Amino acid sequence: MKKLMMMLTIVVLALAGCGNSDNSDTGSTEETKTLKVASLIKPMTEILDLVKPQLKEDGINLEVVVLSDNVQPNSALAAKEVDANFFQHVPYMEEFNRNNDANLVPIEPIYFANYGVYSKEYKSIDQLPKGAVIAMANDVSNIDRSLSLLAQHDAIKLKKKTGSYYTMKDVVENKQDYKFKEVDLLMLARLYDDADAVVMTPAYAAPLGLTPKQDALVTEGIENDFAITLVARKDNQDAEAIQKLAKAMTSPEVKKFLEENYDETAIPAFN
Template identity: 35%
Template sequence: MFLKKFAPALALTAAAWFAAGAVHAAKLSVAATPVPHAELLERVKPALAKNGVELDIKVFTDYVQPNQQVSDGQIDVNFFQHKPYLDSFNKEHKTRLVSVGLVHVEPFGGYSSKIKDVKDLKQGAQVALPNDPSNGARALLLLQAQGLIKLKDPANILATARDVVENPKKLKFRELEAATLPRVLPDVDLALINTNYALEAGLNPVKDALFIEGADSPYANIVVTTEAKKDDPAVKQLVEALNSPDVRAFINDKYKGAIVPAF
């Protein structure tokens, strides 16, 4: 009798409890480039859901909108870039985005469909570079490491083609949008390509690159958000999930050296 009398009230209380749980479930939107960033996020999505964080992965194919939309508050977090790129973006766009954790390194590589060895690069060869300041400089530093050029400041992570002081092969540099570099590979002699775009194009950096950065590259990919959200519990859970032993094993097994953990 007691249960029958109070059953409606108990049902309403349970419904209210579940509704409150739904209201307070943390939703976190994350902007990411498709490979490997969105793949890594998909890997941690189920575990985060079990811990009360609903991950909304939004895929972008450029390097500007993910930062702009996080800065504007349209998206909570992004995961696609390294710290030198973030610093350059903040300076150029007057934004104040911050890194909240390292995840992996994508060793940058030089690719060619015309030669099999960098020693075969001809005089006056056309070399395609990313046109954003940080990745353009990264490409030049890698060319310098191969002995192809020499920079005025050999350690300048924001060097440009104007800083090349020695160019014995008289290489001609073409600065292009990073996402387009795999597509122009047949039209140039050498292209310096970010690993995420190389992977998307079906290139294996370990097998297909003529030369590649070492695993000690300082360009670790990071999780980025605003100052206001850097201490958000859901953001912290995302970073912890991306730094988990499961993700480390997933990176090593799936990418086989094309990307390497930075945690």
């Protein structure tokens, strides 16, 4: 009987030991925070992939959710399907907030996507003929941005801005009678063959083999409010995981990556 009791005791202790081991493992798993970030294309997705190891050391599992259009990332963030997104500039985010009664907030500007005007046929903006068709993205923030770029280089003149965005009604001088074709952002590259010129970011010019430095008729530079920005919600903007992500995305490693791989097409917006 004593032997039987001893054997039962050993079994119970062994099982208890296994249980403690499982609890320890579970605790370790629970300490890892999964952070979902919606994005679209390179170099946005590359930057997120680059910071994954650093975040993992901080107990954060960064999950990059790659979506197929420029509406889904904000819709998913507002619906709390993701924790943050990284694909847009602040004016675009503000437009979404107004139209959807949302509370998205900018966390950190990461890089300037050097906006430019591209043409398959013409080598300078002065060569564009009278009545030339210029394609641009059809959302109000990018119409504002496109018109501002054209005005910056004296292709058109705009009246003093009184609202949040420039619109076509603000064009007060268009000596060359340019025709503006507004299309979905993701359709811009397709217009390169058909329109006389297209106003677009490096991300959409790159698949065509175009860069601002070598191919754009004119470019925007960095004196603007259109940096591609990490965005979260008002309710989670101060979360530790979000702040650690912002810190990682503005690290010297990310700056070096952009400078070495994207030159002036993605200019760091941080020091």
